Amino acid sequence: MTDPKAAITHLIDVMARLRDPETGCPWDQVQDFPTIAPYTIEEAYEVEDAIARGTPATLLDELGDLLFQVVYHARMAEERGWFAFADVAKAIADKMVRRHPHVFGEEDARTAEQQTAAWEAQKAAERATRQEHGTLAGLPPGLPALTRAAKLTRRAGRVGFDWPDAAAVLDKLEEEASELRAELKTPGQTPDTAALRDEVGDLLFVLANLARKLDLDPEDCLRGANRKFERRFGHIEEALRLEGKMPADVTLDRMEELWLDAKRRERNAG
Known part of the structure:
Protein backbone atom coordinates (compact mmCIF):
# COMPACT_ATOMS: atom_id res chain seq x y z
CA MET A 1 0.00 0.00 0.00
CA ARG A 99 -19.76 19.08 12.43
CA HIS A 100 -19.54 15.61 14.00
CA PRO A 101 -19.37 16.18 17.77
CA HIS A 102 -21.15 12.86 18.31
CA VAL A 103 -18.11 11.15 16.78
CA PHE A 104 -15.20 13.34 17.89
CA GLY A 105 -16.72 14.96 21.00
CA GLU A 106 -18.76 13.84 23.97
CA GLU A 107 -22.25 13.99 22.51
CA ASP A 108 -24.45 10.91 22.32
CA ALA A 109 -24.79 8.95 19.10
CA ARG A 110 -27.21 10.34 16.51
CA THR A 111 -29.52 8.83 13.97
CA ALA A 112 -28.97 9.77 10.33
CA GLU A 113 -31.95 12.15 10.53
CA GLN A 114 -30.62 13.83 13.67
CA GLN A 115 -27.20 14.22 12.07
CA THR A 116 -28.73 15.82 8.97
CA ALA A 117 -30.58 18.36 11.12
CA ALA A 118 -27.48 19.08 13.21
CA TRP A 119 -25.36 19.39 10.06
CA GLU A 120 -27.70 21.98 8.59
CA ALA A 121 -27.82 23.89 11.88
CA GLN A 122 -24.02 23.99 12.01
CA LYS A 123 -23.84 25.16 8.39
CA ALA A 124 -26.36 27.92 9.14
CA ALA A 125 -24.25 29.06 12.09
CA GLU A 126 -21.15 29.12 9.89
CA ARG A 127 -22.98 31.16 7.24
CA ALA A 128 -24.03 33.65 9.91
CA THR A 129 -20.41 33.97 11.00
CA ARG A 130 -19.53 34.83 7.39
CA GLN A 131 -22.31 37.46 7.38
CA GLU A 132 -24.39 35.33 4.99
CA HIS A 133 -27.91 35.91 6.29
CA GLY A 134 -31.20 34.61 4.98
CA THR A 135 -32.68 31.19 4.36
CA LEU A 136 -31.22 30.94 0.87
CA ALA A 137 -27.78 32.36 1.62
CA GLY A 138 -24.63 30.47 0.75
CA LEU A 139 -25.85 28.46 -2.25
CA PRO A 140 -23.21 28.97 -4.97
CA PRO A 141 -24.61 30.51 -8.16
CA GLY A 142 -22.29 28.24 -10.14
CA LEU A 143 -24.10 25.06 -9.14
CA PRO A 144 -25.86 23.21 -11.97
CA ALA A 145 -29.18 25.00 -12.39
CA LEU A 146 -31.38 21.97 -11.69
CA THR A 147 -29.40 21.13 -8.56
CA ARG A 148 -29.57 24.72 -7.34
CA ALA A 149 -33.32 24.85 -7.97
CA ALA A 150 -33.84 21.78 -5.79
CA LYS A 151 -31.54 23.13 -3.08
CA LEU A 152 -33.20 26.56 -3.05
CA THR A 153 -36.66 25.14 -2.48
CA ARG A 154 -35.39 22.52 -0.02
CA ARG A 155 -34.07 25.43 2.04
CA ALA A 156 -37.38 27.30 1.67
CA GLY A 157 -39.24 24.13 2.61
CA ARG A 158 -37.49 24.01 5.98
CA VAL A 159 -39.31 27.20 6.95
CA GLY A 160 -42.65 26.01 5.58
CA PHE A 161 -42.59 27.49 2.06
CA ASP A 162 -43.15 24.35 0.00
CA TRP A 163 -45.65 22.26 -1.90
CA PRO A 164 -47.37 19.69 0.33
CA ASP A 165 -46.58 16.71 -1.91
CA ALA A 166 -45.57 15.56 -5.40
CA ALA A 167 -49.17 15.69 -6.63
CA ALA A 168 -49.31 19.42 -5.88
CA VAL A 169 -46.09 19.91 -7.83
CA LEU A 170 -47.64 18.10 -10.79
CA ASP A 171 -50.59 20.50 -10.62
CA LYS A 172 -48.13 23.40 -10.73
CA LEU A 173 -46.36 21.76 -13.67
CA GLU A 174 -49.63 21.65 -15.62
CA GLU A 175 -50.23 25.31 -14.78
CA GLU A 176 -46.80 26.31 -16.06
CA ALA A 177 -47.24 24.22 -19.22
CA SER A 178 -50.55 26.01 -19.88
CA GLU A 179 -48.83 29.36 -19.55
CA LEU A 180 -46.19 28.28 -22.05
CA ARG A 181 -48.87 27.09 -24.49
CA ALA A 182 -50.61 30.42 -24.16
CA GLU A 183 -47.38 32.23 -24.94
CA LEU A 184 -46.88 30.10 -28.05
CA LYS A 185 -50.44 30.54 -29.35
CA THR A 186 -50.84 34.30 -29.21
CA PRO A 187 -52.67 34.99 -32.52
CA GLY A 188 -50.80 37.06 -35.05
CA GLN A 189 -47.75 37.56 -32.88
CA THR A 190 -44.26 36.14 -32.98
CA PRO A 191 -43.52 34.50 -29.61
CA ASP A 192 -41.47 36.77 -27.38
CA THR A 193 -38.07 35.17 -26.73
CA ALA A 194 -37.73 36.65 -23.25
CA ALA A 195 -41.21 35.44 -22.28
CA LEU A 196 -40.50 31.96 -23.65
CA ARG A 197 -37.22 31.82 -21.72
CA ASP A 198 -39.11 32.77 -18.57
CA GLU A 199 -41.84 30.17 -19.06
CA VAL A 200 -39.44 27.37 -19.94
CA GLY A 201 -37.38 28.31 -16.89
CA ASP A 202 -40.49 28.01 -14.73
CA LEU A 203 -41.16 24.54 -16.16
CA LEU A 204 -37.63 23.38 -15.44
CA PHE A 205 -37.76 24.84 -11.95
CA VAL A 206 -40.98 22.96 -11.17
CA LEU A 207 -39.56 19.73 -12.64
CA ALA A 208 -36.49 20.05 -10.40
CA ASN A 209 -38.81 20.29 -7.43
CA LEU A 210 -40.91 17.36 -8.57
CA ALA A 211 -37.74 15.27 -8.48
CA ARG A 212 -36.94 16.61 -5.01
CA LYS A 213 -40.40 15.71 -3.75
CA LEU A 214 -39.86 12.17 -5.02
CA ASP A 215 -36.46 11.98 -3.26
CA LEU A 216 -34.66 11.99 -6.60
CA ASP A 217 -31.69 14.06 -7.77
CA PRO A 218 -32.88 16.08 -10.79
CA GLU A 219 -29.40 16.13 -12.31
CA ASP A 220 -29.19 12.35 -11.99
CA CYS A 221 -32.62 12.00 -13.59
CA LEU A 222 -31.57 14.13 -16.54
CA ARG A 223 -28.23 12.38 -16.91
CA GLY A 224 -30.12 9.09 -17.07
CA ALA A 225 -32.44 10.50 -19.73
CA ASN A 226 -29.42 11.74 -21.70
CA ARG A 227 -27.80 8.30 -21.57
CA LYS A 228 -31.07 6.69 -22.66
CA PHE A 229 -31.41 9.07 -25.59
CA GLU A 230 -27.82 8.43 -26.68
CA ARG A 231 -28.34 4.67 -26.42
CA ARG A 232 -31.58 4.67 -28.43
CA PHE A 233 -30.38 7.11 -31.06
CA GLY A 234 -27.24 5.00 -31.39
CA HIS A 235 -29.52 2.04 -32.14
CA ILE A 236 -31.19 4.07 -34.91
CA GLU A 237 -27.85 4.96 -36.47
CA GLU A 238 -26.52 1.41 -36.26
CA ALA A 239 -29.68 -0.10 -37.78
CA LEU A 240 -29.55 2.37 -40.63
CA ARG A 241 -25.83 1.79 -41.12
CA LEU A 242 -26.55 -1.90 -41.71
CA GLU A 243 -28.97 -0.78 -44.42
CA GLY A 244 -26.31 1.43 -45.97
CA LYS A 245 -28.11 4.58 -44.89
CA MET A 246 -27.79 7.54 -42.52
CA PRO A 247 -30.50 9.30 -40.46
CA ALA A 248 -30.64 12.15 -42.98
CA ASP A 249 -31.53 9.60 -45.70
CA VAL A 250 -34.78 8.40 -44.11
CA THR A 251 -38.06 9.83 -42.89
CA LEU A 252 -38.89 10.75 -39.33
CA ASP A 253 -41.43 7.92 -39.29
CA ARG A 254 -38.69 5.41 -40.10
CA MET A 255 -36.50 6.75 -37.31
CA GLU A 256 -39.47 6.58 -34.94
CA GLU A 257 -39.95 2.90 -35.84
CA LEU A 258 -36.34 2.19 -34.95
CA TRP A 259 -36.66 4.23 -31.74
CA LEU A 260 -39.62 2.09 -30.66
CA ASP A 261 -37.61 -1.01 -31.58
CA ALA A 262 -34.84 0.18 -29.26
CA LYS A 263 -37.38 0.63 -26.47
CA ARG A 264 -38.74 -2.89 -27.00
CA ARG A 265 -35.25 -4.34 -26.92
CA GLU A 266 -34.53 -2.56 -23.64
CA ARG A 267 -37.75 -3.86 -22.07
CA ASN A 268 -37.00 -7.43 -23.21
CA ALA A 269 -33.42 -7.19 -21.98
CA GLY A 270 -34.63 -5.90 -18.60
Missing part, protein backbone atom coordinates in the same frame (compact mmCIF):
# COMPACT_ATOMS: atom_id res chain seq x y z
CA THR A 2 1.33 3.41 -0.99
CA ASP A 3 2.33 5.74 1.85
CA PRO A 4 -0.35 8.50 1.68
CA LYS A 5 1.88 11.21 3.17
CA ALA A 6 4.69 10.48 0.72
CA ALA A 7 2.23 10.34 -2.21
CA ILE A 8 0.68 13.72 -1.32
CA THR A 9 4.11 15.29 -0.84
CA HIS A 10 5.20 13.98 -4.24
CA LEU A 11 2.04 15.36 -5.90
CA ILE A 12 2.57 18.78 -4.32
CA ASP A 13 6.19 18.75 -5.52
CA VAL A 14 5.06 17.82 -9.06
CA MET A 15 2.64 20.75 -9.03
CA ALA A 16 5.35 23.12 -7.84
CA ARG A 17 7.64 21.99 -10.65
CA LEU A 18 4.91 22.54 -13.24
CA ARG A 19 4.32 26.08 -11.97
CA ASP A 20 8.00 26.98 -11.62
CA PRO A 21 8.36 30.35 -13.41
CA GLU A 22 11.68 29.38 -14.97
CA THR A 23 11.70 25.62 -15.53
CA GLY A 24 8.00 24.77 -15.42
CA CYS A 25 5.51 23.93 -18.15
CA PRO A 26 4.63 27.00 -20.27
CA TRP A 27 0.93 26.12 -20.22
CA ASP A 28 0.78 25.62 -16.44
CA GLN A 29 2.81 28.75 -15.77
CA VAL A 30 0.17 31.06 -17.27
CA GLN A 31 -2.94 29.54 -15.70
CA ASP A 32 -4.92 31.26 -12.95
CA PHE A 33 -8.04 30.55 -10.89
CA PRO A 34 -10.61 31.50 -13.58
CA THR A 35 -8.87 29.48 -16.30
CA ILE A 36 -8.55 26.36 -14.14
CA ALA A 37 -12.04 26.49 -12.59
CA PRO A 38 -13.81 24.96 -15.65
CA TYR A 39 -11.45 21.98 -15.53
CA THR A 40 -12.23 21.51 -11.84
CA ILE A 41 -15.95 21.32 -12.58
CA GLU A 42 -15.35 18.98 -15.52
CA GLU A 43 -13.26 16.62 -13.41
CA ALA A 44 -15.98 16.43 -10.75
CA TYR A 45 -18.46 15.33 -13.41
CA GLU A 46 -16.00 12.76 -14.71
CA VAL A 47 -15.76 11.31 -11.20
CA GLU A 48 -19.56 11.01 -11.17
CA ASP A 49 -19.46 9.26 -14.54
CA ALA A 50 -16.80 6.82 -13.33
CA ILE A 51 -18.98 5.98 -10.33
CA ALA A 52 -21.97 5.38 -12.60
CA ARG A 53 -19.86 3.10 -14.80
CA GLY A 54 -18.75 1.08 -11.78
CA THR A 55 -15.17 0.70 -12.98
CA PRO A 56 -12.65 0.98 -10.09
CA ALA A 57 -9.66 1.69 -12.34
CA THR A 58 -11.46 4.57 -14.02
CA LEU A 59 -12.63 5.91 -10.68
CA LEU A 60 -9.07 5.82 -9.35
CA ASP A 61 -7.87 7.78 -12.37
CA GLU A 62 -10.67 10.37 -12.18
CA LEU A 63 -10.28 10.89 -8.43
CA GLY A 64 -6.61 11.57 -9.10
CA ASP A 65 -7.56 14.17 -11.69
CA LEU A 66 -9.93 15.83 -9.22
CA LEU A 67 -7.32 15.79 -6.44
CA PHE A 68 -4.87 17.40 -8.83
CA GLN A 69 -7.33 20.25 -9.29
CA VAL A 70 -7.33 20.88 -5.53
CA VAL A 71 -3.54 20.82 -5.47
CA TYR A 72 -3.49 23.17 -8.47
CA HIS A 73 -5.71 25.78 -6.79
CA ALA A 74 -3.80 25.44 -3.52
CA ARG A 75 -0.50 26.01 -5.32
CA MET A 76 -1.78 29.18 -7.00
CA ALA A 77 -3.05 30.41 -3.62
CA GLU A 78 0.33 29.67 -2.03
CA GLU A 79 2.08 31.69 -4.74
CA ARG A 80 -0.11 34.66 -3.75
CA GLY A 81 0.61 34.16 -0.06
CA TRP A 82 -2.98 33.19 0.78
CA PHE A 83 -2.72 29.59 1.99
CA ALA A 84 -1.17 26.24 1.02
CA PHE A 85 -2.44 22.71 0.49
CA ALA A 86 -1.81 21.81 4.14
CA ASP A 87 -4.11 24.66 5.19
CA VAL A 88 -6.84 23.33 2.89
CA ALA A 89 -6.50 19.83 4.36
CA LYS A 90 -6.50 21.15 7.93
CA ALA A 91 -9.51 23.38 7.31
CA ILE A 92 -11.68 20.55 5.99
CA ALA A 93 -10.53 18.16 8.73
CA ASP A 94 -11.37 20.75 11.40
CA LYS A 95 -14.76 21.36 9.78
CA MET A 96 -15.62 17.65 9.78
CA VAL A 97 -14.64 17.35 13.44
CA ARG A 98 -16.72 20.41 14.28
